[in-house]
Amino acid sequence: MSAPLPPELYYLGNFRTALAWVTGRYADLLTEEERAFSDTFYALQWQSQALLVRMIMRKGCHFRLSKLNYPEIGDCLNAAKPLLESGWITEQALLKADELAEVLRKDEVLIHLPVTDRRSSQKKTELIEQLRAQDLPAQIFSDWCLELDDQLLSLVVGELCDRLRLMFFGNLSQDWSEFVLADLGIYRYETVDIRPESRGFQCRQDIEDYLHLHQLRVRVEQDEDLAVIVPPLLAFSSSNPYLCGRQSRLLFQIAQRLEKSGERQQALMLYQRSEHGEARWRQIRVLEQLGRDAEAFQQAMAFSDAPVSDEESQRLERALTRLRRKLGVSIAKQPKSTGERRLDLVLAAPEHGSVEIAVRDHLHQGDAPVHYVENTLLCSLFGLLCWDAIFAPLPGAFFHPFHSGPVDLHSPDFYPRRQDMFDQCLKQLEHHDYGQLIKARYQAKYGLQSPFVFWGMLDEARLDLALKCIPAAHLHACFTRMLRDLRANRAGMPDLIQFYPHERRYRMIEVKGPGDRLQDNQKRWLSFAAQHGIAVEVCYVRWAEA
Structure with missing residues (x-):
């Protein structure tokens, strides 16, 4: 076993971890080229490994040697030699003039490349357009820049490494920075038992x-x-x-x-x-x-x-x-919709802050606090109660250790695949101690990435108020509605919630400023609330004349 890497080589350790994951999970799917890459990579000196990973993690595929300055690696030209010998990087890449201009400074473009307009007032983008218009034949870096004391190293295995990244993450939208954020403690993820059949x-x-x-x-x-x-x-x-x-x-x-x-x-x-x-x-x-x-x-x-x-x-x-x-088809008489409960306020226009904050501050009372929660509170309670169902390690749900939620979260079969598990979660609401379960989950999972839980707005005091004032039947109804269409029904919830802890009740308030009106998803939530006896008011605000 190789010795542990020093902290400054965190990126190399991360890449080794990902490569081991891919070669272990996808051994039967790898091409000969991909297997050879893995075998050869581990045989390199760590300096060469580190330089390659640095290049892979950077944008683009062409790098000037003078810009490859990594103290932990030391002599990057020496570290590059095995990579050149293996064909993973090259000094012989053919570049069009406009491509080369992207890695040169503006003053270097004016000196070394055949731009037609050499005024110093030209922007670099304009110089590149001039070069592109000439459509000059491609050459290697040293032929373009005969007098420039530098070398150009071009990554050849970029596409191969992208395929490895794809196998690890299950997509090409995530990159190696996910490791860095996890290392720094910025993002923390739920530990899911990712089985072989769960690979993407x-x-x-x-x-x-x-x-x-x-x-x-x-x-x-x-x-x-x-x-x-x-x-x-x-x-x-x-x-x-x-x-x-x-x-x-x-x-x-x-x-x-x-x-x-x-x-x-x-x-x-x-x-x-x-x-x-x-x-x-x-x-x-x-x-x-x-x-x-x-x-x-x-x-x-x-x-x-x-x-x-x-x-x-x-x-x-x-x-x-x-x-x-x-x-000209007869229109069936529609059942009369439940009228909204309306609250009209005339407030002084705030110098700072939103209309929602102005209404919150106006309605707030010591024994009836008002919180600006919008979609976050009910979603967070749902996420805590149903944590185990959401993070169930079903095949194809989690590909790697850096998922904030299952890959199929918004697919039509997300709920049907887990219906029994969600039914068990919601059944907890029938027991008197469901609040203790949610609070224990809050303590155990605090700070872990979740597609539903908004840790920044859910402190323990607010959680206690919500569990004390919102009846279990209302939570059950709201969560059931969310599960019918998670993408659409997790939005449109009222902006504010006012708790009456002494009476163990609450009301929700949708705020509309001057000229604002209800959106479709908000209308659907209001209709749902009326059907289930959930107290919701729509507060229309006018600003007082100065």
Whole structure:
């Protein structure tokens, strides 16, 4: 076993940990190139390992030797020699003039590169555009900069290391800085028993499919021709739900772009192919835009028989009302909605702070404190009560030790896969000691990353007030609603909560400043609260005249 690394080589220790994790978990999926990389890496002197990791963690793939200054490594040129011999880095990379200009200072660009306008007032970005317009043939660094006393080292194994990073994190959006933040104690994560069957990719094709979808996404972000990107995206298929979800999201995003640009027929086709949670009601909207109202009506009727979420149900109801009016179809009388409980206030406009803070301070009493919590309080209570279900080590839920929550949190089958576990969590609310369980969970898990618990706003005093004043039946109803659609129903909750601890009751207050109005998700929460006897008021504020 190698000796422990000194603290300043934390990044090398982190990379070794990740590499060992990947080679252990994915040994059967690695290519010969990836296995050879791992074997060769461990055979290098630690100085060469450290330099490679430094280069991998930095942005880009071209690095001037003069900029590679790491005291813990020492002589970086000497450390680079084994990397050059292995072909992992090179001094022979061919660069276009505009590419080279990115790693030079502006004054060096003016001296060493053939810019057409050498005025010192030129910005570096303008010089790069001049070079790009010339489309000069690529050369190596030393041929471009004959008189510059420096060397350029270019990373060759960047894509290979990205594949290893993908296998470790399960995505390419996270990078090695996650280790650093954990080392510094900035982020702390729940310890999950990540079993072999929980790895993100079950076969090599899964890895290749992810990279294929990622490349298509990059091309969309670079505004390439969608007519070239869409066919391979539509042709994509996989048995991996994680990858199918990524395909659906990208189809949905492209459809949105097409809809905004007026290409509605193409947008409709992609919405119909996407399993994204908002794709169905957007189909109705596009059909209306195309003037196909009868088809939109039939489709909305079919969707409304089994809405996938409260949001969709609300949008379909509006669409059906609108379409019935257009088509001359009789409109069934809707049950009268419960009127909102209204509170009107005239307050002095605050010099600092929001309207919510102004209302909080106005309503606050010593024996009836008001807290500005918005969506954080109920979500935090839910997260504490249901911690074990949320962090259950189901296959495909956790790929590595740096997850703040399960990968499938917002997938349609998140709750069905864990329904029995969530039922057991909510059943705790039937016992008189559920508050003790939540407080014990608060103590045991304090500070760990969670998709629901907002540690910064949930101190023990506020937790005690909430458990004392909010009935278990209300918590059960709210948590059950959240589980129906976690993405949508964890938002839209009232801004303020006022506790009456002596009476063991509370009220929630949604605050609306001058000109503000209720959003759809807020209306859904108000309707839900009225159905379950939860006291909620909407406070409309006007500023007093000076």
